[in-house]
Amino acid sequence: MPIDTFLFDLDGTLVDSIPDLTKAVNLLRAELDLAAITSDQVRGYVGDGVGLLLQRALPEALFNLSRRQRFMEIYTEHLTDETLIYPGIMSFLEMHHDKPMAVVTNKPQQLADIIVDRLGLAPFFQTVIGAELALQKKPHPDMVHHALSQLGSRAERTVLFGDHHVDLRAAHAAGVKSCFCAWGLGHNDGLKSDFLAETTADLPRLFPEANQP
Secondary structure: OOOOEEEEOOEOOOEEOHHHHHHHHHHHHHHOOOOOOOHHHHHHHOOOOHHHHHHHHOOHHHOOHHHHHHHHHHHHHOOOOOOEEOOOHHHHHHHOOOOOEEEEEEEEHHHHHHHHHHOOOHHHOOEEEEEOOOOOOOOOOHHHHHHHHHHOOOHHHEEEEEOOHHHHHHHHHHOOEEEEEOOOOOOOOOOOOOEEEOOHHHHHHHOOOOOOO
């Protein structure tokens, strides 16, 4: 059965947001008189939403909801200073522009919307589904089910692209195919995916233009 619907994670799949996340984390740490941490450290903290990112990036005693809110303020100010679309992504989206496509991310909805809009990705996606929509975050299948409902698509004809094991778990739980994007920020936790893209150059080979419904 041909795949005719594409769902994409955002951070680490469509865009590299590590420079701006690192900047925001370190600006907050500076306000707390803490030393800066590296982008590689921040890279290891992402994938499970803002709350867990910050819990990992701050000493346990210093994390609270007001600090989370302050981080959100700082990060929003620097959201697209250095965040970039991965090379090859735009051409792949253009190749499949006639397919139903959505972004499914654990990033807060408002920030996901801004990034998708500012970086020129919005025309490709019928919907952007982020955290705080009263849906359980990935790896729960809620977000994927909601995307399928919004797009009017069938699970067996859908693939979820992601760079983190939460994407693979969400795809499996929702009954959609998974494509692990190895160029990203996360890891597969030893899980198998239906497709493996080592770089964005693998995407047109795995999902050629001829693969139309």
